[in-house]
Amino acid sequence: xxxxxxxxxxxxxxxxxxxxxxxxxxxxxxxxxxxxxxxxxxxxxxxxxxxxxxxxxxxxxxxxxxxxxxxxxxxxxxxxxxxxxxxxxxxxxxxxxxxxxxxxxxxxxxxxxxxxxxxxxxxxxxxxxxxxxxxxxxxxxxxxxxxxxxxxxxxxxxxxxxxxxxxxxxxxxxxxxxxxxxxxxxxxxxxxxxxxxxxxxxxxxxxx
Numbered sequence: 001x002x003x004x005x006x007x008x009x010x011x012x013x014x015x016x017x018x019x020x021x022x023x024x025x026x027x028x029x030x031x032x033x034x035x036x037x038x039x040x041x042x043x044x045x046x047x048x049x050x051x052x053x054x055x056x057x058x059x060x061x062x063x064x065x066x067x068x069x070x071x072x073x074x075x076x077x078x079x080x081x082x083x084x085x086x087x088x089x090x091x092x093x094x095x096x097x098x099x100x101x102x103x104x105x106x107x108x109x110x111x112x113x114x115x116x117x118x119x120x121x122x123x124x125x126x127x128x129x130x131x132x133x134x135x136x137x138x139x140x141x142x143x144x145x146x147x148x149x150x151x152x153x154x155x156x157x158x159x160x161x162x163x164x165x166x167x168x169x170x171x172x173x174x175x176x177x178x179x180x181x182x183x184x185x186x187x188x189x190x191x192x193x194x195x196x197x198x199x200x201x202x203x204x205x206x207x208x
Contacts, residue, residue, distance in 0.1 A: 004143050022066045
């Protein structure tokens with residue numbers, strides 16, 4: 001479980017394609033501290049397992065094995081060596097929850113339609129698949145590449161969010177351009193509420 005508050009941006013140092021999985025190596029500083037083999041790390045919002053680590057003069061690099069399903073369904077398929085990625089360690093019991101509950105299970109990818117600076121902030125409009133649009137709510141939460149953001153407007157094909165200067169500076173959003181794909185995860189609480197209400201409607205209909 002994560003919060004959507006990015007701790008740092010790591011750098012992809014190596015991508016090794018294979019038939020069944022793809023090796024992804026990422027250099028990290030903050031998030032490499034105390035992390036062990038088998039621990040979970042949110043990488044662009046996707047929960048990945050650390051399978052190896054190695055030290056070098058430039059820092060610690062962590063290795064993740066991505067199944068082809070993960071590779072295809074996320075924006076990792078567009079990743080390149082040298083690109084920055086958002087990193088967050090798993091939520092510790094007793095820690096403050098400053099964002100919202102993020103599981104690290106990507107619901108789909110969206111495409112950036114609008115990305116421009118407005119005053120000191122940035123305006124970001126993103127398309128979203130139906131699996132995400134069903135849970136979009138004005139002032140609700142959504143995770144974009146693992147970043148906890150507030151929905152500023154719900155549109156027919158997606159949604160709009162505002163990015164404050166701090167978020168722009170400390171995340172990989174500063175490298176994004178119009179047309180780029182981003183990982184999306186709908187609000188977990190919204191999923192449970194929708195499932196609960198759907199089950200109640202089904203129960204009432206069956207009882208008639």
